[in-house]
Amino acid sequence: MSELPKTYEPQAIEEKWYAQWLSNHSFEGRPERVSANRPAYSIVIPPPNVTGVLTLGHVLNNTIQDILARRARMLGKEVLWLPGTDHAGIATQTVVERTLKKSGAIRHRDDLGREKFLEKVWEWKDKHGGIIIQQLKKLGASCDWSRERFTMDPEYSECVQRVFVDLFQKGAIYRGKRMVNWCPVSRTALSDEEVVMKPQSGALYHFRVEIAERPGQFLTIATTRPETIPGDTAVAVNPNDPRYTDLIGLHVLRPLPAEQPREQRLLPILGDTHVEFGFGTGVLKVTPAHDKADFEIGIRHSLPVVDIMNPDGTMNALAGSDLQGKDRFDARSIAVQKLTELGLLEKEEPHQNNVGFSERADVPIEPRLSQQWFLKYPSVEASREVVRSGQMRFFPDRWSRVYEHWMNNLQDWCISRQLWWGHRIPVWYFHGGDHAAACQSLGFEVPSEAIRQLEDGTLAYCGLRVPSDTTHWEQDGDVLDTWFSSWLWPFATMGWPEKTQTLQTFYPTTDLVTGPDIIFFWVARMIMAGFEYLGELPFRNVYFTGIIRDKQGRKMSKSLGNSPDPLDLIAKFGADALRFGVMRSAPLGQDVLFDEKNVELGRNFCTKLWNACRFRQMQGGEVEAEIQSAFLSTEDKWILLRLDHAISDVSCALDEYRFSDAAQSLYRFFWSEYCDWYVEASKAALNGADAARRENTLAVIDFVLAHALRLFHPFMPFITEELWHGLGYQQDLPPEQGGESIMRAPWPKPLGADFHAHYGLLPEDEARANSKFEVVLAGRGLRRDFNIPSNKKVSFVIQSTSPLSEDDRNVIQLLLNAEALQIEPLSWIPPRGTPTALTPFGQLHLPLEGLVDMDAERDRLGKEITKIEQELLKVRAKLANETFVSGAPANVVAEHRQRETDWQSKLTELQRIQSALS
């Protein structure tokens, strides 16, 4: 083994091991290796956008998956972590279109046309796609890259079409003219989930309309959208509203477009119970073409629908000459001005309301009536039940209620998008006659469900096979919502519809790790698709991560500039540091406030680990010798017991997906218990003359380090691999058991009863070591109180109440950095004014040469005494309480009595010492 360099240099080491792991095929999941002794474990990655770059959110998400995958390998499982990317229809298309516009190449995608534009998108994808994959590798992700998938791969696309065809033929997919969320910038429909509500401050405009039957009498209407007045086809009041009941059935005159003749401006006054009394004046203008609720009212009362807007959000001819061609927001102020000129505007007051925004384009969406494809969700019952029954578990569990709520309020899914980048809808429309003619024109046999007359009478064929008669058959121009492909991810990536070995072995997957923001978009839909196409749940456990925020709790965003580049952090601190830092600060079920300090802490910890291992290496000696129980010191037994505890702690935390707890336990165990106490104490034996004791101490150190490295490996794969080899722990192991890589070293098991018995590990040992450490703490306290620098050698005296072995003395002396530790009998009287502290082994004195400051010592003792007196008061108050003594369980009362005795004896002792001063 070569000597470890003085400092840990992550870059070279990370590259070296990642390349090594790849060339050893260490990440590949092979179904043929699965057996009863080697169960399957699988995760599918939430596919990032193909043109995206790594964010801290990805770091969190993928580190968790990597920890799960790596630990599963160490537990002897055959692991498949299946990676890939998503074509991200609207996101990618928007970016490419914007870039082309910026460069001046086009004004709109129509300038290029479908085919040319798609070429550009593919070019973009080839150029920027895969960046994120390279970045995931930098992070150390142990994905099986030989199976990388893309949602627009030919095989994957076929899965998408197949599912569409199937659902069409089952009658679950239909086309209809419905109110949808329209994005005027992307010029496409969006699903409800792609719309985010934002509070907006606008104005509420009160304007008057004249009642046609009662000239001179007016009704006042309040609206936030005066520009849609030309699209109004009624006004509505609540039939139970006494102010207006007598008006129902009469008409008002719509003020805009002002140039229209009176008879075209007549609007009926309706009674509809959905109208709120309290909002505005209680009179509602009804615009069925531009408001969801109004559309419903329109249906109830058979109102005409007047669409006054173009797809890009400008007003059309029906809006009247004043508004035509104007953008919807410009149109608003023009409409207001118009109303003012007509003397109809009563007032304008500030108003707060929620407006739906397009998630991607970040502009207000427009409710719009249009022809779209919808899906009635399949396998709803099974999907709801699998979570309700606990067969599929959510972590944290509270998300299952959110899921349940959504599943109980399902709205049909609008799956068509007026985009080009995506899976084209496999539907063709027939322009050449009736049903029989259509069948004949197709030229091949299809099931009868494949040809259907749509709501509007159009004859449509849906199938995988493309009609050859292109003159009479025209394909639908739309593509499918991106999520209509990603909801198939867990099985479409595994070769479905073939019953591949992969699918049979690794489906259902074990764990899914994702953000709660896509619980509806993705998780719920995958569950439904899983049941519909495999008859089974797609994953057994779902872990919902928190959202990464900055240290002020704000969401990470490009515009705020508060989103650090993970690659910069890796370059600065190393991948392991980033992973560990993020994991340590990401508790289950809570958002993560990111602070670079966390990564720094991870880096510091890597350095600590590195140096602790260097220390071992510098001691030389045989690697991993057998521990001889005869030579074990109290501290040896103590650290073995602490290790045992850490193993259980970490394993238990990981079993429950409490990653930050696991990281915290490891940190504490290694830094405080192992480095600060054990290593320092072990120097007594390591620097001692007894060769056998020295060898045995090294064996204990090797035992602990070899276990610790394995516990750390899922969190910090690179440095642990380097140290595993650097210390030679792989030497005598079979290749598949850690000989080749720590990746395959078995996950540490709790040491067990036999181990405890064989090495004589008893609770008393732990207690005794702790008592010694208390002596050390007391001594360091004295040193501090009397301003004796920690590097100055001094002598301590202990009046020991129990015999201290030579070992005990050596260890205490070493940890105190003392010149000597004298033992005196209880009868010994220290020089007057000698600083004294109480310890479990008796009084510890720090004899000071030269002047003794009696007052200082008296004050110090006084403070100590006050503290104890306060504790005593508290305990005594409790014990004096009759109801406590009679009501509390006996053991609790006994514990309090004991506490009282302990405090009392300490108090007496200190008071005696203090009184001896004067």
Added chain:
RNA sequence: GGGCAGUUAGCUCAGCGGUAGAGCGGCUCGUUUACACCGAGUUGGUCGGGGGUUCGAUUCCCUCACUGCCCA
């Protein structure tokens, strides 16, 4: 309007019925042969307000306030 989280030391959080904890920060001392990306010591809190249950509440229940998120 409905729902879900959260409110504990300057900051980030753990504890979730029986003596208030960690890390970071602050302060003091220290280059003692693994580590100054370090070591030692130390300073920080009527556990959001108010009620209730209990012998006992930071912990359980109710209520209010504030913060954040989700769904209307």
